[in-house]
Amino acid sequence: MMSLSSSVHHFKTFISLPSRFVATARMSTKAAAPAFDGEVAQLYIKFFEQLTPTWERHIAALKAHGVTKPATVLDVASGPGQPACLVAQTFPEALVRSTDFSPDMVSQAEARVKAAGLSSRVSCHVLDMQSMSDIKDSSQTVVTVSFGLMFSPDLPVALREIKRVLAPGGVMTASVWVDVPMLPMLGKVMTKVLGHAPPPPPINPMSLAEKAALDVPLAGEGLKIVADEQCEVTMVLGDEPEVTWKMGMIPILPKLRELEAEGRSDVMTVAKKAFLEVVAPWTDSTGLVKMPTATYRLVTVVKE
Secondary structure (H helix, E strand, O other), rough: OOOOOOOOOOOOOOOOOOOHHOOOOOOOOOHHHHHOOOOHHHHHHHHHHHHHHHHHHHHHHHHHHHOOOOOOOEOOOOOHHHHHHHHHHHHHEEEEEEEOHHHEEEEHHEEEEEEEHOOOOOOEEEEOOOOOOOOOOOOOEEEEOOOHHOOOOOOHHHHHHHHHEEEEEEEEEEEEEEEEEEEHHHHHHHHHOOOOOOOOOOOOOOOOOHHHHHHHHHHHEEEEEEEEEEEEEEEEEEEEEEHHHHHHOOHHHHHHHHHHOOOOHHHHHHHHHHHHHHHHEOOOOOOOEOOOOOOEEEEEEEEO
């Protein structure tokens, strides 16, 4: 719904982004898409699946508000498409749009939708939440955004677009991170790699952790919060050493690759060693790495 647009996305772009991203914190969201292509996209899919309980909470929130047969659903920051597929499977009469600003993610979503047999009802699109001109006014019964709003360069603009496409009485569910223990872990790894503390991220995944940071823009755009809950999710990185450490490094892999290309031949070795040291307290006797519980906020919002 994730997406680092996801979650996460979706759960995306945590700290120390590649230099091409650091020029300005108010860049177009499209500029961030390459960070989730190729190997990183494949790893992100594995990580993203850990967030299934969070998408299920979106569904529960919609049902609690009385949404049972939405005609149209727009899933913003859908990443590789799992949120949109779950929505389509839950509401079999709905036409669902799975959207993300990363073309590679959208390709992954298309494959997932096809494999799930949902192609007749789920369409996949490259979409910047700042400008959704391809979507008609008041055309969406529901909008879902899983861990995506915090990555908007201009949140009021994104919320204005969401309000525009929502039908009168339409509902949005949105989740934002409140506490993510993974972030300090990444900061410690990057400190080892760089030899000093990394700079603040140009796009902060925790930017909406404080209630007012989300509530004030929502109210400013005339969107009313009708339900508000704090939830938890635990992410397991697995017990395959090579996969586990890369999954843990997803948000900073692009930066590590950049440093490697600039001549830091030891960067991956240093990063892996630092990662294993940091996660040692979260690793059991079998090598399974289980992150401490993360906390997120889920709001249900209505266009009156």
